[in-house]
Amino acid sequence: MTFISAIKTSDVRFPTSIDLDGSDAVNTNPDHSAAYLTLLTDDPEWPVGHAFVFTGGRGNDLMCRAIETVAELLPAKPVEWMLERLGEVSQNLIHDSQLRWLGPEKGVTHMAAGAVINALWDIRARRAGLPLWQLLAEMTPRELVSVIDFSHIRDALTESQALEILEAGQHGKAERIAELKATGYPAYTTGPGWLGYSDDKMQRLAAQAVADGFSMVKLKVGGELIDDRHRLELARKTIGENVALAIDANQRWEADGAAAWINELAEFDIHWVEEPTSPDDVLGHARIRQEIAPIPVATGEAAHNRIMVKQLLQAEAIDYLQIDATRVAGTSENLANLLLAARFGVPVCPHAGGIGLCELVQHFSFFDYAVVSQTRENRMIEFVDHLHEHMATPVRLNQGRYEAPSQPGTGAEIKPDSVTKWTYPVGAGWQRQQGSLRATNEN
Template identity: 35%
Template sequence: MKHSPAVIKECLTDDIRFDLKNGDGSDAVNKKPQYAYAVCYLTTEDSITGTGFAMTLGTGNELVCQAIEYLKTFIEGKEIEELMSDFGNIFRQMSNAPNLRWLGPHKGIIHLALASVTNACFDLWAKSRGVPLWKLLIDLSPEEVLNVLDLSYVEEVITSNDVIDIIASNKLSSRSIDKILKTGYRGYDTSAGWFNYSNARIEDKVKESVDQGFTAFKLKVGSEDQQRDVKRAHLVRETAGESAQIMLDANQRWSFTQAVEFCQRLNGIKPYWVEEPTHPDDIYAHVKLAEAIDPLKLAMGEHIPNRVIFKNYLQSGSMSFNQADAVRVGGISEFITISLMSKKFNIPMVPHVGDMGQIHQHLVLFNQISLGHDSLFLEYIPHLKSYYKFPARLKDGYYQVPQEPGASTDFK
């Protein structure tokens, strides 16, 4: 297929921050968060602009923007089709640049900058073809998907042949694809259970969400007083009903001992998972915790920075749900690599949505249609929807399939 050339003329950055009010976005660690994005804009001669971003919580966001300046030399002047035909190698060069590697590697400010640049490349690629990102991705051949990936340091788990075999053997039929696109992708509501909400507000928000068609909800836990969390969890269960799926998220607040103690107090609540119970670098603690609280399941990934650590978690057997986030790892490319590994280990992908679901509404469709992941649900957080040019839309609790070209990353 021939496409009009789109040469990247310039890479620009922007530091965008949004203050949240009335307890929105609060958790046990981040009591008064500020949602912020280090934005990368890729301009072209034909007026198409690729927009990508990485998420922070405000403080230091300007440092990620500065790091984008270091990476732009790898992509400026490149034609987008040519760039993406070998993007895996470009990604490897950016993430392993010798003079920047000491600042990581593959984590922290430089890796967040890489996410922003990578996501801008994918957005520009889809826009240059005039299609939404999900359409671009599902139309790629297995070999074309392979070309955008960097499998270094994970080859013992996922090989080039594995990538091709997984896609070739799992790609759904046109009839099945049409059915998925008609239905959309189920969402779950995080905005019903923020940490600083009063019990009364949580009860009202859950009822409101049920009326909107949601059947799954997340509650933020990690209080100094565990009894507060237990009571609130019972409140959500009683309000949402026995058939609802309820997830509990501690945002890394607990020690191993505290996590065990809390999980032992959850009789009757039947949580679908317990999320980020302790420090994200402590893989062995998660292994011990998964054994101690079985049959309760652990979800993690929001603060796992790269494919190598995801590989280790998958190998450990402690991860029951994979929450990789394309604005926290190295962007869409690394997200796909992580998703392929997760498929090989038969671990469901349920992304964390630091992007408010804008990019991930595309990626979960690709996961389901091209990689054969089960369709579970995708987190929904509505607080920034008025700032996006094409905000994620939900109807009766389901994400509606975006139709506009690109990755839905444009701000107004």
């Protein structure tokens, strides 16, 4: 019998706002940050569970506190007991009768629940000696269904419909797993496209992306239409006709008027327009999609739970679902999201970037191919070449494709030295940066 012996959070922030890495029309000066959780057990033979919530900097301390608040709800039971009942344990964190008022199932408390749940998944995968995607692929359909919270999505996906999808996915699974290990999963890159980059830097990075074998480049838009046209023209010239080009407005537009702006960019052959409006606006997305057809709509990184994802699909509001690894209530809720997308035949192209999001979210695409959608067609995982040096098991890219993760766990572990150096505000990294950061943040 093994028990949780310590719940430790760290406020880890990277001063990315200095170089405007990760800048877009709405997130103008993010410090990519992780509200980082380690779950320790009283058995030194057991692995430590790692997880984090990605944030934009300010509020990362609040996120840590929220993780601690949710973690206090873990039952005083052996970890073995919890790992066998991940569904029940997750749902008790999410639906706590008092804490739920602060959501329900959204914002700080929901993301915090995701971190606690993911730390348990990390322990489970490490105990099994498997990367998360493979652990999931080897679970039986019944086990998978048992960890998913179907509440408020049964009008779109019932337990038995989920079972059906997962049982169908058992056929040829071994071959698909072998294929994934041999050929990986396609990636696209947002690295060149941040709004704060100069034309030169954008073009240089876009050319590099093509040379690196990426099949798509994505540009942030939504500042000024004239600038968007200018940058898209340059980007299209740089990457040629055979590489896809997507745009990302980061929620910038009104449902009224978005189409007029987007249609002005149609000539650049847009693969998708991402987050054209508020992530809460299901009906707005549906309207925009109709008005810009055949340009596809992608969204989901800020869809705060499976109920929002369900509605985006029901309303035919999206052509691509972009799940995020730390927005929802962990692995368990993202399984629901993958199954919902499969049921509606919508491809999942996960959101990544930030710190560690690539490392986490890749597992869902690998699992999706192995057992759920059974196809990689028209699917890609976002890639940003950014802060991977801090991750204990960084993603490996090869010819514009993610290699299959092979290390046990969820991929959430941050190198201990990086945690120490970039703990805010006392870490050595921050003390050295302080003068210039203050200046940047006070813009």
